[in-house]
Amino acid sequence: MNLDTQLHEDKDKSLLRVSMIGGLNTDTAPGFEATLATAIADGWQMVLLDMKALDYVSSAGLRVIFKAAKQLKSAGRSLAVANRQPQIEKVFEILQALPDMAVFSNDAELDEYLDAMQAKVRDLGSH
Template identity: 50%
Template sequence: MSLNISVKQQAKNAWVISLTGSLNTETAPAFGERLQPLLNNPGGTLALDMAGLEYISSAGLREVFKAQKAQKAVNGKLVFMGLQPQIRKVFEIVNALPSMRIFSSLQEMDDYLDSMQKQVTHPGDPND
């Protein structure tokens, strides 16, 4: 099965990467290449929308973890949303979920990003 990758800029420093299909040995290199230009953006957030992802292999996990490491190096975030049960199970098996931020929807992610940005622009404001 193939992998369709759609990238949409959500805010100045945030992108949603929607994945549909299978992230495996054949498709992982293209996924890594597609993410590369987005990774070295200090403080940026990448959201992987996995609602359409049906399968992930160890090669796919490797690319996800490489992206997570790259984001951490520039104080950025890699977050997840819409994990199918079988994809969530894979992340649980490798004990990755507790360290990852997962959202149920784009709206929940937008609310979180809005809150994080307000903490930076209005530090200490109790209304944020």
């Protein structure tokens, strides 16, 4: 699974749109983290993750997103997401519904659960 990113700068609005194409998982998360680190260092007021073409996200990808959101917030800036596909939306819904305690014993168990939920949503959408 690959992740391609396309950067679109709007200097008038201090907005960097990061279009995500493919999957954000253990293999692609380090490169995506580097992309976001550069965006944070460049001082954009808002970094917008456009997930229109994002097919999949794992716990490793979520960690990168939440880390960037925390860094931007502490600098008085923000991270936003747009155009989430149904399976990605489901992952965000699940995370919002989870209590503050650990529910999964390890990342592999969490990823297995997220895989199943995303597959289920994709299957429902194809019928």
